[in-house]
Amino acid sequence: MSTYRLQSLFAPKSLALAGASPRDLSLGRIVLRNIREGGFKGKVQLVNPRYTEIDGVPAVSGLDKLDGVPDLLVITAPPAEVPGLIADAAGRGVPAAVVITSGLGHGPGSLAEAVSRAARPHGLRVLGPNCLGLLVPSIGLNASFATRGAKVGDLALISQSGAIASSLVEWASSRSIGFSAVASMGDAVDVDFGDLLDYFALDRKTRAILMYVESITDTRKFMSAARGAARVKPVIVVKSGRNPLGARAAATHTGALAGTDAVYDAAFRRAGLLRVLDLDELFAAAETLGHLSPFEGKRLAILTNGGGIGVLAVDRLVDVGGTLATLSEQRIAELDAVLPRGWSRSNPVDIVGDADAKRYRAALEQLLADRDNDAVLVMNCPTALASPAESAAAVVETIQRARARSMSRKPVLTVWVGDRGEATRIFDQAGIPHYETESEAIRGFMHLVRFREANDSLMETPPSVPTQFVSDTETARRVVADAIADGKTWLDPLEIERLLTAYGIPIAPATLARNGFEAVMAARPYLAKGQAVVLKILSPDIVHKSEIDGVRLNVLSEEAVRRETEDILARARAAQPDARLIGVTVHPMYVRPKARELIVGATDDPTFGPVIVFGRGGTAVEVLNDTALALPPLDMKLARELVDRTGAAPLLGGYRNVPPADRQALELMLVKISQLLADVPELREIDLNPVLADESGVIAVDARITIAPVAQAKRSRFAVRPYPKEWESRIEAWEDLRVLLRPVRPEDEGLYLDFFKHVSENDLRLRFFAPVKEFSHTFIARMTQIDYARAMVFVAVDERTGQMLGGVRIHSDANYEKGEYAVLVRSDLKGRGLGWILMRRMIEYARAEGLQQVEGQVLRDNTTMLRMCTDLGFRIEHDPDDPGLCKVVLDVQAQGQVASAAE
Structure with missing residues (x-):
């Protein structure tokens, strides 16, 4: 239902509290107190059948006794009463409710399910149950049991945890950071992340969104809403449960490598969200975003009166991927003119320990005017030679004067080490972000940089997929359908070869041999060319072939082929007497001494569905654990970014006597795997390992693929909706042209640029309602x-x-x-x-x-x-x-x- 009626939740003109109580420390008493002390100007009515008034406010026995229909119903009543209250409210046309009450249970037959069942048919929106409540400071609404109210600001907070939400409100209040709204979701029987992201993305009072996430259910809705929100404002997320105690068992390497948290990380990255690792970092992000807007660039100038802390700041900046700005010769000369001899004459700009307010002012003016940096970090270490408070005031004055003269809107961050509160008050009053340590400040700076980079990434145009990418979808589907009809959960090597070949994915060819004689016949064409062969056991009951010595490499003669084949079969019978032995597969042996061994694959995440895995491969793939994940669908740009996030990326470039590998072929393989997953949703895990990559291209030497049926109604399992190929069609016999009518693709920017050249100014005005230049x-x-x-x-x-x-x-x-x-x-x-x-x-x-x-x-x-x-x-x-x-x-x-x- 998304934003339907959420205006009544965040901008109610009246509310009723069901469960208000006069008992000290009761939930109903605390929430009532917060509502009254918050300063909500709308009508407030109380519902409790046991009292006629509470704290001087009249109370009625039921919703039917209320004076009119409230915009918002807040419920703190006992769990058993909640479904009845929701049903009554829904029937009376109440548009929104906050259920703070806990203990409603989960799943079929629970009180929570009864709440959802009663609310949905009438369009009653429900926040909760089991939540902290709701705070909207701009209208004085504090319908929560938080220990203090939130200040007015432009940060929206969405939290699954009431305790986290309350802690953030407490912390923010002490730092003069305010909120446009604080929404605690709790068990989220109705209003969820997707709904709230949609609402706050369009809320003019909200400049940035903070989220605390424990789990996500409706992934496609979440991804769509998150991508939409991240395009217009920063969205910062912290997720708990990054390191679960136990990892799930996986049939393939790709399954083992794609841990749950890594998939969440890939999802947040794909949506353009900025992920932070803990509450400390979220606090730092809140401090930064509470006072600064995202900016272009990532070059940081550092101004300090202490060389040591300046070096620490540089170290931290480099650690997190930032860039230290360079001072030009002209800028150094201009700083020479206003600073004493002995200053560092480089960045960090160390203006020496006796720096006073005048010196801070002079140096900062130069850095704000310098086009060779994008932001400035100003730091101060206390000395007996100058007043830190006076220096702080000088910094504020310099920033305000520069902005008033439109000289610079450049972000400025501050660290006043050992401040006793004076500098903090000065910076708070001016709305300038300040931090306790240089590490926190650098982290805050990088939050803004990474948001802007993520947003730019969402808007980048990917290169076109090479025209040689032609897929035989029908063949691929038939291979998998036939295997499923035979009751298989694994594709055999022959099926894998047919499947991947249908999508132009290079793989070592496989030939079935039931005995030593057939193996010799299959190997003869390769041996005749002087090429060795590889023999692998073929059995639907033996997945991990090497564990029973079922793989023989570099077999060079017909006699060796016959002998090794018979030995493989004999060992398999001895190791697994009940296994169904079909024979062996014969493959050419690829020897590429300068090739890099990689892994390309996919696995099925229970939350986000298909996930692409890429990284360094080979037999030690799980020990190396050098992989990165991405949600499909992929285009060439996303494939390139996936490769670049691994340690394999630098190895793919040329070094010493090793020529560069064919990056485009590798990226195209990833795109093909993505499209294969979209077209054949029965694929569950794909494991191409190793994939050999060198200057001649890429080829998968070994592959394992698992399959499972998919309900027809749920054929697309992607969290991000794939390119809808089914909507492609041709317009026959129109103007003697052959016209393809298809959905737009990300790489179509060039098409639009040329198209607009053929549209008149008047037609552009009719389309866009204004002249477009x-x-x-x-x-x-x-x-x-x-x-x-x-x-x-x-x-x-x-x-x-x-x-x-x-x-x-x-x-x-x-x-x-x-x-x-x-x-x-x-x-x-x-x-x-x-x-x-x-x-x-x-x-x-x-x-x-x-x-x-x-x-x-x-x-x-x-x-x-x-x-x-x-x-x-x-x-x-x-x-x-x-x-x-x-x-x-x-x-x-x-x-x-x-x-x-x-x-």
């Missing part, structure tokens, strides 16, 4: 970088020229009920029916996705679009706020028959 990367990226969950863009492409002819976009609201569309075709193609084709495809897609309505805004003078909308069944509504606009609305499901007839 420049098409920036960010502007076009928002059209091409979509997650296919809430937004869809169809482009019409001339297959002969590769040019884009037109496009239509539909973006659903967070509640998946309405979609807003926009359509544009090349100006030289207007009036030829392409707009009609695009609109019909958009309506068809909206209907298939279950949207109830499609609407759009059309300029009144765009008569062509208005006429087409009328023909398609839209109703035209005049915009009362803008006489130049019309609103067009189509009831998609109700008009289904009309649309079908038009088709």
Whole structure:
């Protein structure tokens, strides 16, 4: 339901507290006190059948006795009473409730399930149960049992833990950090991370979002909401349970390497979230984001009166991947003019231990004006030679003066070691972030850097997939379907070869031999070329072949092939008498002395579904544990980033007499694995190890793949919706062109740039409601970088020229009920029916996705679009706020028959 009715949760005009109590230390008494002391200006009513008034506030026996319907119901009543209260509230039209009460249980038959069952049919939104409550400082709402209220600010806090939320509020209050809202989710029977991310992403009072996560359930909803939120503001997350006591058993190396926390880390990275490891770091992030906005660059200038702490700051900066700014010769000369002899003449700018306020002011002015740095860290070590408080005041004055003159909006962070409170007060009043140690300050600086980098990554255009990537999806599906029909859970090497070959994934060929004679016949073509062969036992009951000595390498003669084959079979019978022995597989022996051994694979995470694994491979892969994870689908950019996050990346470059490996071939293999997982969802684990990579390309030498049936209704198991290939189609016999109508891809930025050259200024005005002079990367990226969950863009492409002819976009609201569309075709193609084709495809897609309505805004003078909308069944509504606009609305499901007839 997403943001539906959440306005009543975060901006109620009235509330009722059910479970209010006069008993000291009771939950109902504490929450009532917080509501009253918080300063909420709306009407507050109490519900408790045992009292007529509590603390001077009248109380009624039930919801039916309330004066009107409250916007928000807060419940602290005993667990057994909660489902009845929710049912009564839902029936009376209460839009939102916060259930603070704990002990409602979990799962089928629990009181929590009864709450959900009573609320959902009526659209009553429920926060909780078993939560701290809700705080919205800007309206004086403290419907919680926190020990103190939150200050007004622009950070939103979402927490699964009430204790963590309360601790953060307590800490923030002591540091003058405020919140737009604090939402404790508790057991989250209704309102979850996805809902709250959607709400705060659009909340103008919220500049950044902090999250404490224990687990995520609706992963696709979470990923879609998180990606959308991270595009517009920083989202910082800390997750508990990073190091579970026991790791799950896994059938393959990839399964063993993909631990639960590593998958969460991959998910947060894919969504563009900034992950921190603990509450200390979250506090540092809150301190930074509470006072600074993200900025371009990562070059840090350090100003200090102590050389030692400056060096420590540099060490920490390098440790976490930051960049120390360089001072130009001109800047050094300008600093020479205002600083005494003996200053460091480099970065860190050490202005010596006797530095006073005047010296801090002079040095900081120079660093703020310097274009060779992106932010400044100012530090002070206490001495008896100068006043730390006066230096702090000078720093604040210098920053304010620079900003007033628009000289610099450059971020400034501060560390005043051993401060007794004077500098803290000065920095707090000025809204300048301050930290106790240089390490905390550097960490805060990098939070801002990494958010900006994550956001940039979301908006980058990936390189195109090479045109030689052609997949035989039907063959791949048939291989797996036949194996499942035979009751298999593992593919044998012959099936694996057919499966991977269908997607152009290089793998050592395999030939079945049932005995020594057949093995010789299979090996003869390789031996004749002087190439050795590899023999492997083939049995559906023997997965780990090497454990029974079932693999023989570098076999060089026909006699050796016969002998080794018979020995493998004999050893297998002795080791596992009950195993079904089919024979051996014969493979060519690949000897590439300068190849790097890698692992490429996939595993199935119980929370996020398929996960891609890449890293250094070979027999010691689990000992090396040098791997990185990514959620599919992958494009070439994401594949490149996955490779770069491992220690294998530098090895792939050339060194000494070893030429560089073919990176593009490796990245393409990862993209192919991703597409294979999307097209054949029955694949559970893929383990290509080792994959040999050198200048000639990549090839998998060994592979293991597990399979399992998938319910037809849940064929796509990706947490991030994959490219919807099923929506590709061709428009035959239109204008004598062969036109492909397909969903947009991230790499289509070049198509758009060329397309806009063929659209007139007037047509651009009709589409964007204003003249458009420049098409920036960010502007076009928002059209091409979509997650296919809430937004869809169809482009019409001339297959002969590769040019884009037109496009239509539909973006659903967070509640998946309405979609807003926009359509544009090349100006030289207007009036030829392409707009009609695009609109019909958009309506068809909206209907298939279950949207109830499609609407759009059309300029009144765009008569062509208005006429087409009328023909398609839209109703035209005049915009009362803008006489130049019309609103067009189509009831998609109700008009289904009309649309079908038009088709």
